[in-house]
Each structure stands twice: as C-alpha cells, then as structure tokens.
Amino acid sequence: MPTSLDKIRKILMLEVQNKYANRAIIGGLEKFLPALRPELIKEGISEELKSNIESYFAAYSRSSVEDRERSTKDILLLLGEETSTPTTTYDKSTLSKPQYQNRNSNYRNTAPPPSETASKPTHGLTAPLHLLNKIGMSRAADFKNLGVNTIGDLLYFFPRRHDDYSTLKTINHLEYDDVLTIIATVQSTLVTKVRNRELSRVEVVVSDGTGFLRLSFFRGSKYAQNFANQFQHGKQLVISGKVEPYLGRKQMNDPSFEELDQSHLSTNGIIPVYPLTSGLSQKIVRTAVNEAVSFYASRVADFLPESIRIKAKIVDINTALTQIHYPKTHDTLLSAQRRLAFDEIFLLQLGVLQQKKSWVTQTAEKFVVEPEIINQLINGLPFELTGAQQKTFAEVQKDLASGSPMNRLLQGDVGSGKTIIAALTAAIVVLKDGQAVIMAPTGILAEQHYRSMQKFLADASHPHAPLKSSEIVLLTGDSNPKERETIKQGLLDGSIKLIIGTHALIEDPIQFKNLQFAVIDEQHRFGVAQRAALRKKGTNPHLLVMTATPIPRSLALTLYGDLELSIMDEMPVGRKPVKTYVLSPLERERAYQLVKTQIENGHQAFIVYPLIDQGDNDEVKAAVDDHEVLQKDIFPNLKVGLLHGKMTPDEKESVMKNFRNKEFDILVSTTVIEVGVDIPNATVMMIEGANRFGLAQLHQLRGRVGRGDEQSICLLIPETADSLENERLKVMTETNDGFVLAEKDLEQRGPGDFIGYRQSGFADLRMARITDIRLIELARNVAEELFTADPMLSKPENALLLSKVSEFWHSENSDLS
Incomplete structure (x- = not known):
C-alpha cells in the first residue's frame, strides 16, 4: 500500500x-x-480516489457523527480495510463504473440494459449519493440542500423544464411577453450603481447574429462586479x-442562464433543466442524473x-424515469409525465x-336535540340563515347524530357566515354536556371568534x-x-363549556372533562401534528375544519377526499358586494384621492404590496419603502x-389591534x-402590483373590506398597462364569487397555491397537474x-404498492384531517 494511503488508513482507524469525535488529528x-495533497499526487494516486479522499477530509468537521x-x-472500504464494527456493505456491482452510451453524441438514449453482475439493484438505489462518479462528500452535501440524498432520490429529482434545441427561436423573432429559451453570445457588460441605494444594475447585451437582446440584473453593489465577470465577451x-x-x-429581467454545453447543440435534442442550489451547475447535475439514469433507472421495481x-394506459416506471430526464421525443416526455403524475394522484x-x-x-358520542330547541337557537339569531347555511347546518346535525366522528370541511366564501355554523354546532354539543373548542391561527382571529360566540350563544337578553x-x-x-390556571380548572371540572384560542390550546397541559367538538379555522395554517394534538384532547371528538379559501371542486376531491365537503356559496x-376596478399605474393619483375621500367620511383603508422591501426586486413597489413616501408626501395629515x-407575531397583533381601534387611518x-381579519370600518382595498397575485389571493384580500354596512371598493393597480395582464385582472371586476375565481385561477396559474394547503405530512406533488x-x-x-x-393491499401482487403508499404518506404523520 502506498505510504500516503497507509497514513490515511491509520488515521481513520x-x-x-x-468514535468519530474528530480527534485523530489535533485541530481536526x-x-x-x-500536507496530504502533495503526497497523493507524488505517489500517483488515481484522480477518482484522490477526489473521494479530499472530499472526505474537507467535509468531515461539518458532518454529523452518523455521516x-x-x-x-x-x-476504508475503498482502501481495502475492514473496520471492527458492523458496516453497511454495498453490492460491488452497483458501485462499479456504469457502462455509458456516448453522452456527447446522444443524450436521448434510454438506459442500457442491466449488466449481468448487477444482481442486487436496491443496494444501489439506497446508496448515498457520494458513491457516484465525480460526486464527493462536499458535492453530495450540495445535493442534500435540494433534498437529494441517495441515488434513488436523484432518479426522482425531476427537471423543472426541458429545452428543445431543435425548435429554439432566434432573437429577431422574439415578441413581447414570450417566455422562452434562447442561445446567444455575450457582446458587452455594463455595471452601474443605482442612485442612493446599495444596489447596482448589471446590463448584458447578447446577440445570436439575428439581433441584440439586453439582459438586466440587480445585485448588491459589493457583489455586482463578481457577478458581471461571468459574462465574458464571446x-x-x-x-x-x-x-x-x-x-x-426588447429585454429580459433577471433571466436564468448557463454556459452552453456544445454537446447539446450536436444532439439537437430535448435537454433537461434542473432546480439548482449554491455549488451546483446544470452540467454537474446533468452528469450525475445521466449516470443514475443510465445505470439504475432500468433496475427500479415497478x-x-x-x-x-x-x-x-400508462408506461412502466423504468421507461418513465428514463424519458422524464432524457426524452427521445415530446411524445415520450408526455407519456413519462403522465405516468409519474398518475402515480402521485x-x-x-x-x-x-x-x-x-x-x-x-x-365510534363517537351521538348528539341529538329536540327540533324545538334547534328552532329556539335559530330564532335567537339577529338575522335569518341563508339557504346555504341551513343546508350546511342540516349536514352537520346528521354527522352529530351518526355515531361516527364528524370529519367535515366547510368551505365558505369570504363573509358567507361560516362562524354561525360553528356556533350552532357547539351549542348542540354543550347542551348535551359536551365541551367544544375553536382553534384559530392568530390571536386577533381568536378574539373575533370569542366576541362572535359571546354574541350568538350567551346573549343575556x-x-x-x-x-x-x-x-x-x-x-x-x-x-x-392566573387566567390560564383558572381556565385549566374550569375545563377540567366542566364549568367552562366552550374555549376559543390559538396554538396555546395544544401547547399548554390543558385537559378537558368531556371534549366532544373541535373547530379548526383556516386549516392550512396548522400542521398535521397540531391537528392531531388537538384531537387527542378528547376521545374521537367531532371535527369541523373551516376555510375561507375557495378550492376548486377537482382539487377538493383530490386533496380532501377523506373529508365530507360542505360548500357555502351564498352571501x-x-x-x-365590493365594487372592483382595474386602474393603470398612471391613474394612481385618482386612487389616492378616493382613499382620502373615504377617510374624510370616517372610514379606513388598506394599501397592499407584493414585497416587503425593494431589495427583493428593485422594480416592484414595496411596503416598507412606500410606507415612508405615503406618510410624508401623499397622506401627511x-x-x-x-x-x-418580517415582524414578530406580537408586533403584527399590536399593529392590527391599533388599526381595528382606529389609531391608523391607512394600513400599508x-x-x-389575507386571511380572516375583520375591520368593518375599512372600505377601501388598494392593491399595488396586482398582476403579481393570483385571482384567488386577490379575492381573499378584497374580502378584508365590505364587512360593514357601507359600500366598499377594491382598486387593482398592475405594474404596467400590459393589456394581457389587465385582461386577466378584469375577471375580478366581473364577479365576487370566490369559487368562479378559484377555477379561473387554476386554469391560468396552475395549482401551486392550493396544493400548499395540504402538503404537510406527505410527499409533495411534483409532477401532477391538478x-x-x-x-x-x-x-x-x-x-x-x-x-x-383489496382495502388492506394484502394481496401478493400489491405488496410493493403497500410499501409505496406508506412511503408517500410518511405514515408517522398520516392524520391529515
């Protein structure tokens, strides 16, 4: 054994x-x-082994004991040494160098057939990523930041898009609003400092021989020149x-870019583009994925x-995993996407x-009360129930009487009266000696519910x-x-019948005498574990989950199929209804004048921005920056x-209380x-950069006004007078129906915002299009x-499927109600 390797072996032993305490060498x-590098070079150690050893030493101090x-x-395995402790061994066949197709000449080939020696492919799929060629420990750590830890993870690390090099547009054929990929050569670079800010603009001019295109980037002044150095002429x-x-x-603002790999041009094919993180380039990721696909994709068990x-009518998993990364044609890409999307759904x-x-x-306790008591409860309300409220209340009563725990999702548009359903249901439960709890995501929402419950259920008159x-x-x-202790005792002895609160309800060691009904408001703010913890405060309590976020039916059936669904779509x-107008940026002064008029009439206004400060994106108006301008120049009185x-929860609560108490005329x-805040005196919602929001989100924001008796107004101001953007926003002026807008949003923007409401507790939907x-x-x-x-998936042919379902849902967090 070469001297350098023998030294390494002794240090590692x-x-x-x-016990891996990083003490074999003083200082780590x-x-x-x-001192090691020159010896390895001098003794002619192979580049591959040298790279692995150097990566190991460089990353060791930052690694966990397990790593x-x-x-x-x-x-030690690479050095031919066996440790005295038990080790996890990998089948040598899965670690041998893959037999590649010529990558430079054909990126679109499918994976080669398995070699005779690769008899145990599962070892390869679960093996750590650094065992692939050219991925040492430090680079594996970069992949870990993307959630890729094993070779199997890499196979399921899907491209965010594909570029077809055979159909690229030239610059002279580009049109405004095109979202696409081009190939061009750097002509010039200019760095200029933005006045009065710690920002610089980096302008790059590129050409492909048919025309010129400007690329514009904003970076911190300290780093702008380093960033610009990437764009070398030619x-x-x-x-x-x-x-x-x-x-x-024509210009592109902050586009993504990478150096052209000439091999892609020669293939004239469909090239994957992956999400990246610091330390990784498209070339590095593509090389790693290509190795994984070439050697392992054909060995994944379907x-x-x-x-x-x-x-x-879907393809097998081996074909799908190959073609999702390096498709032969657009048709094979679509068939791969369809298979992987089907899997997820x-x-x-x-x-x-x-x-x-x-x-x-x-089983759950049954709660049935006499019809005359129901009538007394309803007649005691200060208003008549809508048809949608009556229908939903009937569905809830049926759940309470069934003997099984209620598990219902109540979708009600902004202002549709969901709270009264929660109040009436709580009344039925407490009249039969049960206790009820309502959990809200913020203190101010909890206070709103508390005042509503006092008004609806404890009116002394x-x-x-x-x-x-x-x-x-x-x-x-x-x-x-002192209040907490009093409340704890009251819940334990049953003298408190209904409690409203925030997460403090599950964090405190609170016990109930007989919890039978739980309401969770705005459910997407709570994680799976929180909902489960609340439920454990009772024995199979009835559960009502409420949301003011209209979710399209197709999405609700997919994501909430385990919940019974009630929809309240009647005001x-x-x-x-709130009157909504789309104004051009040049009409902003009119909007300010309308805000002043409403405030002179004793009302209040919201002005909403898409970003916190302009450091995120200099061209987007920002709340922090414009707050100063609005206070000093526009509304000085x-x-x-x-x-x-970025404020703390306490700071947010304080600001909202001050606004509700009319200490502010305008809230920037x-x-x-977006969710739940009730300020009846607010009559104007002005939204800057409205084009950056989805329709469903704009509708939620609009719902913060129009909660009193006065006519309310919503003003949408996009960043530009772009006719396409204004056409999309125009839908807001045509309807106040959140469900219609949610369907439109789904058509226009895809499911991103909606899916986020239900992702906690199981794997993300990465390929499915809702x-x-x-x-x-x-x-x-x-x-x-x-x-x-086969409800238990116990048949032999479903054994692999059962394992996959458990993996997908992360069974330790499978309480998804």
Whole structure:
C-alpha cells in the first residue's frame, strides 16, 4: 500500500476507535489535508480516489457523527480495510463504473440494459449519493440542500423544464411577453450603481447574429462586479426568461442562464433543466442524473401491478424515469409525465381512502336535540340563515347524530357566515354536556371568534341563550398565568363549556372533562401534528375544519377526499358586494384621492404590496419603502401604519389591534392580512402590483373590506398597462364569487397555491397537474376499484404498492384531517 494511503488508513482507524469525535488529528481531520495533497499526487494516486479522499477530509468537521461513521467506512472500504464494527456493505456491482452510451453524441438514449453482475439493484438505489462518479462528500452535501440524498432520490429529482434545441427561436423573432429559451453570445457588460441605494444594475447585451437582446440584473453593489465577470465577451449562453419592453427595446429581467454545453447543440435534442442550489451547475447535475439514469433507472421495481398499468394506459416506471430526464421525443416526455403524475394522484387517493375508512369505523358520542330547541337557537339569531347555511347546518346535525366522528370541511366564501355554523354546532354539543373548542391561527382571529360566540350563544337578553357568558373563555399567548390556571380548572371540572384560542390550546397541559367538538379555522395554517394534538384532547371528538379559501371542486376531491365537503356559496341578505376596478399605474393619483375621500367620511383603508422591501426586486413597489413616501408626501395629515411578514407575531397583533381601534387611518401591508381579519370600518382595498397575485389571493384580500354596512371598493393597480395582464385582472371586476375565481385561477396559474394547503405530512406533488381533471378522475376510479377489492393491499401482487403508499404518506404523520 502506498505510504500516503497507509497514513490515511491509520488515521481513520484511530478515528473509529475515538468514535468519530474528530480527534485523530489535533485541530481536526481537515488540518491534515494541505500536507496530504502533495503526497497523493507524488505517489500517483488515481484522480477518482484522490477526489473521494479530499472530499472526505474537507467535509468531515461539518458532518454529523452518523455521516462521519458512514463516510469513514466508505473510505476504508475503498482502501481495502475492514473496520471492527458492523458496516453497511454495498453490492460491488452497483458501485462499479456504469457502462455509458456516448453522452456527447446522444443524450436521448434510454438506459442500457442491466449488466449481468448487477444482481442486487436496491443496494444501489439506497446508496448515498457520494458513491457516484465525480460526486464527493462536499458535492453530495450540495445535493442534500435540494433534498437529494441517495441515488434513488436523484432518479426522482425531476427537471423543472426541458429545452428543445431543435425548435429554439432566434432573437429577431422574439415578441413581447414570450417566455422562452434562447442561445446567444455575450457582446458587452455594463455595471452601474443605482442612485442612493446599495444596489447596482448589471446590463448584458447578447446577440445570436439575428439581433441584440439586453439582459438586466440587480445585485448588491459589493457583489455586482463578481457577478458581471461571468459574462465574458464571446461566451455562449443558454438564457431563459420573459421578453419585456424597455425604452422601445426588447429585454429580459433577471433571466436564468448557463454556459452552453456544445454537446447539446450536436444532439439537437430535448435537454433537461434542473432546480439548482449554491455549488451546483446544470452540467454537474446533468452528469450525475445521466449516470443514475443510465445505470439504475432500468433496475427500479415497478410498484404498480401490470393490470393497473394496462387499465390506466400508462408506461412502466423504468421507461418513465428514463424519458422524464432524457426524452427521445415530446411524445415520450408526455407519456413519462403522465405516468409519474398518475402515480402521485393514485397514491394520494389510496391514502385518502384509507384515512376515510379508518375514521368512519370509529365510534363517537351521538348528539341529538329536540327540533324545538334547534328552532329556539335559530330564532335567537339577529338575522335569518341563508339557504346555504341551513343546508350546511342540516349536514352537520346528521354527522352529530351518526355515531361516527364528524370529519367535515366547510368551505365558505369570504363573509358567507361560516362562524354561525360553528356556533350552532357547539351549542348542540354543550347542551348535551359536551365541551367544544375553536382553534384559530392568530390571536386577533381568536378574539373575533370569542366576541362572535359571546354574541350568538350567551346573549343575556335572549331567554333561550344556550350558554352563560362565563362558560365561554378565550386563551391566547397574551393570557396571564392566573387566567390560564383558572381556565385549566374550569375545563377540567366542566364549568367552562366552550374555549376559543390559538396554538396555546395544544401547547399548554390543558385537559378537558368531556371534549366532544373541535373547530379548526383556516386549516392550512396548522400542521398535521397540531391537528392531531388537538384531537387527542378528547376521545374521537367531532371535527369541523373551516376555510375561507375557495378550492376548486377537482382539487377538493383530490386533496380532501377523506373529508365530507360542505360548500357555502351564498352571501347573507343585505351584504353589499365590493365594487372592483382595474386602474393603470398612471391613474394612481385618482386612487389616492378616493382613499382620502373615504377617510374624510370616517372610514379606513388598506394599501397592499407584493414585497416587503425593494431589495427583493428593485422594480416592484414595496411596503416598507412606500410606507415612508405615503406618510410624508401623499397622506401627511393622516396616520399610516405598516404591517409585514418580517415582524414578530406580537408586533403584527399590536399593529392590527391599533388599526381595528382606529389609531391608523391607512394600513400599508403585505399579504399577511389575507386571511380572516375583520375591520368593518375599512372600505377601501388598494392593491399595488396586482398582476403579481393570483385571482384567488386577490379575492381573499378584497374580502378584508365590505364587512360593514357601507359600500366598499377594491382598486387593482398592475405594474404596467400590459393589456394581457389587465385582461386577466378584469375577471375580478366581473364577479365576487370566490369559487368562479378559484377555477379561473387554476386554469391560468396552475395549482401551486392550493396544493400548499395540504402538503404537510406527505410527499409533495411534483409532477401532477391538478388541472388535468381526466387524469384525476381516472386515478380516483382505479384507486376506488382497487380499494374495494383489496382495502388492506394484502394481496401478493400489491405488496410493493403497500410499501409505496406508506412511503408517500410518511405514515408517522398520516392524520391529515
């Protein structure tokens, strides 16, 4: 053994004896690296082994003990040494160098057939990433930042898009609003400092021989020159972004770019483009993925039985994993996307069906009250129930009487009166000696619910009020120790019937005498574990989940198939719809004048911005920066408050309370006021940069006004007078129906915002497009058919599928109600 390798072996064996405490070398193993490099070079150690050893020493001090143990054993294995402790061994066949197709001449080949020696492919799929060629420990750490830890993870690390080099546009054919990829050569670079700011503009002019295009970037002044140095004259780049007008010329603002790999040009093919992180380039990721696909994709066991693949008309998993990365044609790419999207929806549906079966087979206390008492409760309200409220209340009563725990999602548009359903249901439960809890995401929302419950259920002037005022309490982070102790005792002895609160309800050691009904408001703000913790405060309590976020039916059936669904799409009588107008940026002065007029009439206004400060994007108006301008120059005689997401929860609560108490005339805010805040005196919602919001989000913001008796107005101001953007926003002026807008949003922007509401607790949907209603229905029908035939997936042909469902749902967090 060469002397240098023998030294390394001895150091590593000593580190094993020291239980990987980084004490084999004084100062840490990385201190040995400078002296090690010359010896490795002098003794002619192979580049591959040298790279692995150097990466190991460089990353050792930053690694966890578990990672140190694994990497030490891997290096010793490469050096031919066996440690005395048990090791995880990898089948040598899976670690041998893959037999590549010529990557430079054909990127689109499918994976080669498995070699005779690769008899145990699963070892390769679960093996750590640094065992691939040219990926040492430090580069594996970069991949880890993208959630890629194993070779199997890399196969499922899908491209964010594909560029077809055979159909690229030339610059002379670009049109405004094109979102595309071009290939061009750097002609010139200019760095200029933005006046009065720690920002610089980097302008790069590129050409492809048919025309010129300007690329514009904003970077901190300290780093701008280093950034500009990437754009050397004559360098060929692949550039992706949106073509926009600037002083009569075409420009891309902050496009993504990479140096052109000449091999891609020679293939004239479809090239994957991956998400990146610091330390990784497209070339590095593509090389790693290509190795994984070439050697391992054909060895992945297909968890879907052949009968299901035939029924769904989808390709096998090996073909899908190959073609999603390096497709031969657009058709093979689409077939791969369809298979992988089907997998996600199908696994989601199976989990949802199991959830529902598990829930409905449990027993819960029945709550049935006499019709005359129901009539007394309804007649005691200060208004008549809408038809939608009556229908929903009937559905809830049926749940309470069923003997199984209620598990219902109540979707009600902004202002549709969901709170009264929660109040009436709580009344039924407490009249039969149960206790109820309502959990809200913020203290200010909890206070709103508390005031509503006192008004609806404990009105002393009403002879049939179901509760006394003292039986309804509020618990938030502001509650003092004495109040908390009193509340704890009252819940334990049953003298408190209804409690409203925030997460403090589950964090405190609170116990109930007989919790039978739980309401969770704005459910996407709570994680799976929080909902489960609340439920555990009782024995199978009835659960009502409320949201003011209209979710399209196709999406609701997919993501919430385990919940019974109630939709309240009717507004209370007398509620005036908010009048909405789209103004051009040049009409901003008119908007300011309208705000002043409303405030002179005793009302208040919101002005909402898409970003917190202009450092995020200099060309987007920003709350922090414009707050100063609005206060000093536009509304000098008015009080202008500021609310944004970087404030602490206490600071946000304080600002909202001050606004509600009319200490501010105008509240400048980011979207943190989107959900639930009730300021009846606010009559104007002015939204800057409206083109940056989805329709559903704009509707939520609009719902913060129009909650009083006065006519309210919503003003949408996009960044430019772009006719296409204004056409999209025009839908807001035509309807106040949140469900119509949600469907439109789904068509225009895709499912991103909606999916986020339900991702906690299971793997993200990375390939499924929720707009594909046919695929959703197909996956749901196939899942229901399979679930009917084999609900426990216990048949031998479904063994791999059972394992995949558990993996997809992360079974430790599978309570998704």
